[in-house]
Amino acid sequence: MYKRILLKLSGEVLSGEDKKGFDENALEYLANEIKEVVKNGIKLGMVIGAGNLFRGRELQNVTNSIGDHIGMLGTVINALYLKDYFEKKGIKTVVVSQIVNLPSVRIIHYDDIELYFNAGYVVIFAGGTSNPFFTTDTAAALRAVEMKADVLIKATKVDGIYDKDPKKFKNAKKYDKITYDDAINLGLKIMDTEAFSICKRYKMPIIVLNFFKKRNLLNAILDSGIGTFVK
Numbered sequence: 001m002y003k004r005i006l007l008k009l010s011g012e013v014l015s016g017e018d019k020k021g022f023d024e025n026a027l028e029y030l031a032n033e034i035k036e037v038v039k040n041g042i043k044l045g046m047v048i049g050a051g052n053l054f055r056g057r058e059l060q061n062v063t064n065s066i067g068d069h070i071g072m073l074g075t076v077i078n079a080l081y082l083k084d085y086f087e088k089k090g091i092k093t094v095v096v097s098q099i100v101n102l103p104s105v106r107i108i109h110y111d112d113i114e115l116y117f118n119a120g121y122v123v124i125f126a127g128g129t130s131n132p133f134f135t136t137d138t139a140a141a142l143r144a145v146e147m148k149a150d151v152l153i154k155a156t157k158v159d160g161i162y163d164k165d166p167k168k169f170k171n172a173k174k175y176d177k178i179t180y181d182d183a184i185n186l187g188l189k190i191m192d193t194e195a196f197s198i199c200k201r202y203k204m205p206i207i208v209l210n211f212f213k214k215r216n217l218l219n220a221i222l223d224s225g226i227g228t229f230v231k
């Protein structure tokens with residue numbers, strides 16, 4: 001059983017697939033899944049994307065670096081939205097970030113993060129890596145290493161890592177286990193190369209799983225064999 005988890009969620013987990021904004025059903029599902037994890041005493045850090053609001057590369061006529069700043073601010077909006085929603089559902093949550101100075105967001109400080117975990121708070125790391133030209137997958141890898149997580153869990157809408165897109169190809173083959181090098185060399189699109197290589201360098205295992213199967217997240221934490229394990 002894993003005791004310390006960094007969970008990476010894409011922004012679309014908050015809006016529903018290929019939609020923008022926030023969806024009540026999506027938020028409720030997410031809060032219920034997180035509640036199960038917290039009830040089991042797991043120390044949970046989260047990195048959230050912003051695909052439901054802004055992705056730098058999708059913003060037309062906006063300079064790349066500025067588009068990415070907009071994307072990073074989107075992750076802060078998502079984190080605050082989630083914090084508020086979680087707390088209404090009884091999940092104690094703190095948002096930490098290096099990129100904004102707001103009374104509702106705390107600066108990332110390693111000693112404090114330990115205190116938040118010990119007090120039973122979910123810690124949402126907002127603002128990505130704080131740098132343009134990166135994604136929240138890379139932020140998740142960095143935060144997982146920083147918080148000394150046992151594992152980085154990447155929540156997706158498929159059952160794990162496949163050799164090709166299982167939504168497009170019926171004969172796509174799922175990997176139960178794969179090495180970092182294979183994940184990088186095969187160019188598998190499930191996570192950024194930068195994220196895989198940080199995890200490889202610091203020996204951070206990754207589980208890629210289907211977040212939309214009920215209790216899948218908790219089951220992966222309590223028991224092995226769910227999704228694809230990258231090591």
Ligand code: UDP
Nearest residue numbers: 011049050051055056068071128129135136
């Ligand atoms: N972003 C960035 N630096 C980071 C993380 C994110 O510039 O370290 C920006 C980038 O524009 C990205 C957007 O924030 O497109 C949202 O992140 P991401 O695309 O990873 O969100 P997701 O697809 O997971 O919802």
